[in-house]
Structure formats: structure tokens, C-alpha cells
């Protein structure tokens with residue numbers, strides 16, 4: 001990465017972190033994903049914490065989950081729960097009461113708002129309420145000028161890529177462009193996090209790399 005881009009990311013992140021603070025959220029900047037993983041482990045704290053996570057290519061493209069398990073934490077492996085009502089009910093209870101919920105964000109604005117769009121909304125429900133703290137890991141490619149451009153980013157970049165990954169039957173899976181579908185859509189819930197009522201509950205780790213969708 002060029003020195004110019006490194007400095008640009010640092011400067012932009014400093015502005016976002018200042019704006020997150022005024023919204024009751026905590027911001028950190030790491031220039032690499034390796035630094036970010038160390039920061040996440042530091043924020044999680046002493047061994048023995050329960051850790052949930054949402055679907056995220058940013059997280060899945062790293063060994064962060066393995067590092068969390070190796071550090072002696074109780075990683076809630078959601079994929080290991082079956083579809084039965086009892087299993088899902090136990091998973092929901094564990095996730096809601098987790099010490100930390102890990103996720104990325106579909107977009108983050110310069111002014112410090114988080115923009116996310118989900119199908120079922122599991123990920124967003126834990127962002128909004130439940131886990132003691134939420135750690136959001138976001139590459140600087142997720143930064144947008146404002147909320148409308150953040151929503152636009154999700155519809156025309158994140159969701160069309162996710163529909164290909166998930167082999168969905170949506171218009172964007174063929175065209176790469178949002179058609180504002182309503183049938184088999186993965187864009188059901190649009191959530192803008194403009195502030196955290198519990199000060200410092202949401203911690204954003206910005207990373208000076210292109211990560212995830």
C-alpha cells in the first residue's frame with residue numbers, strides 16, 4: 001500500500017473515531033488486520049468470555065475465530081446448532097447473553113453512523129440489543145460520505161456479492177445491480193445505528209485494508 005493511501009486512511013479514521021465518540025461509540029484504528037485481531041482480543045478481555053458472531057466475510061477471511069478459541073474463550077459456533085426450535089431457542093439465548101458479539105458493518109459514514117442491511121436480522125438484533133459489548137471490524141473500503149450513500153453501497157456492492165456467495169434467487173445475482181426486489185430478497189431490514197445509548201457498548205475497529213464486501 002502506498003504511503004499516501006496509508007496516511008489518507010489514518011486521517012479519515014481519526015475523523016470517524018472522533019465522530020463515533022460523540023455518538024457514544026468507541027473507535028480504534030489499526031493499519032493491518034493482524035493489528036486489528038490483537039486489538040479485538042484485547043477488547044474481549046480475560047479468558048473465559050462468551051463470544052457470538054454474525055455472518056461476515058471480514059471475519060471469515062481471517063483466523064480470528066480460531067485465535068479467540070485458542071485464547072480460552074467460549075466461542076458460540078452458530079453453525080453447530082440445528083434448525084429445531086429447541087436448538088435455535090438455546091442459540092438465541094446464548095447470543096443475547098454473550099459477553100461480546102463480533103460483526104462487521106455493511107458501511108460506516110464519515111460522521112460515524114453504521115449502516116447495515118440484513119435478511120432475517122439476527123446480526124442486527126444483537127447489534128441493537130443483548131450482548132454486553134459489540135465489536136465491529138470494518139475495512140476502510142466500507143467508509144461512505146453519508147447514510148444514503150451507505151445504503152446505496154449495500155444495495156449495489158455488498159448485497160449483490162453476498163447473493164452470489166449464497167447462491168440466492170435475486171435479480172442482483174445475475175446483473176450485479178440492485179433491482180429493489182421484494183420477493184426472495186436478502187435486503188429486508190435496513191438499520192442505521194446513529195448512537196449507542198449504553199456508552200462504549202459498540203466498539204468499532206477500523207482497519208486500513210480492503211476487507212469483506
Ligand code: SF4
Pocket residue numbers: 154155156159160163170171172173177178179180181182184185186187
Ligand atoms: S436486488 Fe434485491 S437482494 Fe439484490 S441488492 Fe437489491 S434489494 Fe437486495
